Amino acid sequence: MDTTGMLDEGLQRLHRSGPERLGRLTNHAPMAIEALAARGRAGSVHRWLDRYARKLEDFPPRVEPITAASWEPALGDPRRAADWIDHFSREIAARPWREVLTEWWPRLLPGMYGGSTHPVIRVGHAVRTLLAGDGTEPRLTELAHGLGYWAARYRRVTCRLSPPAAGGASAALDAVPPIAARGGGFAARLDHVTDLPAWADAVTDPHAARDRLAELVRAATYRYATHGHGEETMLVHAATAPNAVLRTLPALPPALWAPSLRAAWAASAAVTAMYAPPEPAAFAPAGSLTPEEVFERAVRHGDEHVIKLTDTALDIGDARALAAALRCVELSEPLRWAVSCGSGTRQRQR
Incomplete structure (x- = not known):
């Protein structure tokens, strides 16, 4: 606090x-x-x-x-x-x-x-x-x-749910079919998301839903380390959106946890479908950097999505999550800042 x-x-x-x-x-x-x-x-x-x-x-x-x-x-x-x-x-x-x-x-x-x-x-x-x-x-x-x-900004999306993907959240994200239409922004691509695996659909127990949601956040964060180059900014949300739901669960009655899992899964899977790259990149370990050192790198970089994905990675706290945060630092453009220059301004980059 x-x-x-x-x-x-x-x-x-x-x-x-x-x-x-x-x-x-x-x-x-x-x-x-x-x-x-x-x-x-x-x-x-x-x-x-x-x-x-x-x-x-x-x-x-x-x-x-x-x-x-x-x-x-x-x-x-x-x-x-x-x-x-x-x-x-x-x-x-x-x-x-x-x-x-x-x-x-x-x-x-x-x-x-x-x-x-x-x-x-x-x-x-x-x-x-x-x-x-x-x-x-x-x-x-x-x-x-x-x-x-x-x-x-409320917007519904209706997707056909395929048979549940086998295995855990990582396998389920791997099973998400990429959309064919790769142009346009988020809203335009979202119109083409029509089929998602029903990975979370059968979960009804609140505590199982919470555990599944934590697993999804972990899997989506790990996945960024090898798939973030598909779209370095938008793929951040495959992890940060379900993590926002996970952070909110303690303030909600348990009866709302399972519906929250289903909505979070659909959002994470939709982002994965819209921006997944054709092939994954090689995994680059985080080395010996501590979580505090990784967050310091994110702060110096300054980009808001880098800071938020690193914040999510620190919730997980292990080496694979830190590697994803460092990959986001590597892929993303640093936050620019304006300084006075005579009568106008110019943009500088840290």
Whole structure:
């Protein structure tokens, strides 16, 4: 738990900004700074935000308030992002945050694919912080922003489920058929995901679901070390989206754990289908680096996806997971930062 106040200050800076930029790209800053604070690097929060600031946009305009009678038609409407964030801010101010989360989690779970899975990841980071310590106003507001973003970007996907893949999560990911259409962004590719193995469909026991979910996070993280070159940014979400769900389970009643596993599996498998490379790369071990040293490399690199995948790798904590984090550092472009240059700016790279 961060006791320096840096995370709360960073979140307050960010809550003046919208959840997206350019109408489609996610604001990753709340997730990244939560990972920094959770890993003992709260002192880097403002410095990292200064580098990321060029990617932020103003908070979006409001349309009309969302109410208990009007929420369903607004679900999945990105123009209503501010209305949704306002709605969850009011809900969390009036009731315990776990109560609000428990009510809305099953409503939002089928739409996990919207926003390239970033909304559920943002919620997972917010919940981890709330579970770790005091529910300060900025941390509660962050949960409202995450849930509001999820509701605004809600998107269902209907896939045919093939017979269950044999073996564990690693074998199941290997069995995911890649889509034929390889062009376009996440939303365009998602339209072509029609067939996934039913690896998690038969699990009903809550504790078995939790164990399966942890296994999926581990397998997807390991897989990045050899398959991340298929798309170095998007394949991060095959691991970080199910890990966000795993982090949220302790705040949810056990009856919701098995449905959460099924949704997380479908999201991870869909990302795998959309971006899997034709052939795996050779595995490169992490060597003798400690988890702290690997996270330091991620912080110096600065890219938000590198930081978040490394944060997930540290949840697992073994050498194969650290190798995946280092592979992400290797494949990804470092975060650029703007410096003043006369009357304009130029971009520099660390």
